[in-house]
Amino acid sequence: MSIPLLMFLAFVGLTLLVTFWAAKKNTGASAYFAAGRSITGWQNGLAVAGDYMSAASFLGISGMICFSGYDGFMYSVGFLVAYITVLLIVAEPLRNAGKYTMADLLAYRLKPRPVRALASLSTLVVSTFYMIAQMVGAGAVIKELIGISFEPAVIGVGVLMLVYVVFGGMLATTWVQIIKALLLMAGALLLSYLVLKHHGFSFAAFFESVSKADYAGSAPPKNLLEPGLKYGAAAGPWGHIDLISLCIGLVLGTAGLPHILVRFYTVPDAKTARSSVVWAMAIIGLFYIMTTFFGFGAATILEKSQILTAAGKPNTNMVAPILAQHLGGDLFFAFISAVAFATILAVVAGLTMSASASFAHDFYTNVIHHGKEHRPGEEVRVARLTAFFVGAASIGLAIYLGPSVNAAFLVGLAFSVAASANLPVIVLSVFWRRFNTMGAVAGLGGGLVVSIILILLSPNGMFGKEGAIFPLENPGIVSIPIGFLAAWLGTILTPRDPQAETKFIELKVRAHTGLGAEKAVAH
């Protein structure tokens, strides 16, 4: 088992070098939180793609497709289409009107303290959901890779992530993402190539065998190309609605994910923000199309016994690495596992970065200290300290929840919460003149509370499948409209706010012309 370990250590060494280099360039808050706004379009596109192609995408979706066929592929589709929402509605106004966090855009025209406090809370909640998914994947990979158990693996991830964030800031996490995105694309291409080679480079033969997928003869054949194995009628009377609910959550969720949104502050202007979304869409789209090959491929090539855990349950997060080992041998397995692990490390670092930036910038500086730094450099110091606590908390939570849940599913829930709490207030503050502080508070709070309560009452929640009060696994179809409704009601039931409406004019000019936007730091 020394080759995987060596590869893994090589990657960690490389990224630590990047962190060391970034640490020397980190001077001041703009450098620490926004990489000095010096990242170019294709670099940021790769970094966004890197943030997005997380453990959920690579490990979770391949497992989901392998066991549930077509319905798992729905995640791939939704994850990509969601970027149109980001491109058309969110990326450019955000870059033009904000500074470091999502809340900057909201605080621009509304009363900053309540809005920032709630936005910071929702950032922490969404990031934590996302983080648990990554940690769960990390535990599974490390166990296969080095043979150590779940708890020390999770602690190891946590410690490394803290090094990137605390010393390297946004510049280091951006470059770690770029390196990892390239490695992951290379791994995915090779894995797809090997699957097609197995089927004699014939798409017809490939789809033919997917339609009679029998896990290399170890199970009765089923047609994985047909929808309905996870959702739809097979899942009970609510199956159709649950699928639609999942899709709505996915397509609207990305535009509310704090760790994706902060990436648009690292580029010099809105035009670059736009081109970076396009770069990201090209890379991410290609990657998700390839999930067809390794997800379905695994179902035709691997035997059931290879992809079940010792307890006989589907090992949903390990399908891709096991497929790599089967087709490409130990060396390729080592490469894929190292990349998967690196992916998790990089995404967790990005999440910690956005959560700690939000706490330091929104909550500490703006809510507690009314927007003024006591001492120069204090904001960065608080962010580093927060990163430490966020890291510790997520390590604890991941260990508490254990390794059995599917990472893509957990991330799907994070998307629903983000779409319910963050998206309505972002959209309304950019497009609705009448929108006021109470509306933002109601939207953020209502969306957050309702989506979390629905998850707790769902078949995966505290009462289990039988006792579930809310019949859907995915809350989006109910909680997103409630988020919008709460924001609207909060606004119209309270008096107009002349200051917010005057500021709206300013925001409009800024958002659509880039006048007065934060500039890049000259090096």
Place this chain on the structure above:
Amino acid sequence: MSEKSSVNWAEIEAKPEFRALLARKARFITGATIFFLAYYLALPVLVGYFPALMKTKVWGEVNLAYVFALSQFFMAWMVAFVYVRVAAKWDKEAAAVITGHQ
């Protein structure tokens, strides 16, 4: 946000060129959003409520459900392509609106 500058925001906002630009942007973005959401949400609706239709085979074993799902990727890329081309024109117009105000 630091420069509480001398920019007269209301004056820029009142310019007919700016208003016209915004109206055109709003029309495009609304239209494009309705289009992509409708196209995208047609997928779970068709798959959920018309499974027999979606299981129709169109190429070998490949069925309509898979082809429609795959087409979503190309739809997304196409919308992005069109948007980038249109937005490049808007950039020029926006730059013209703010000349003299920087």
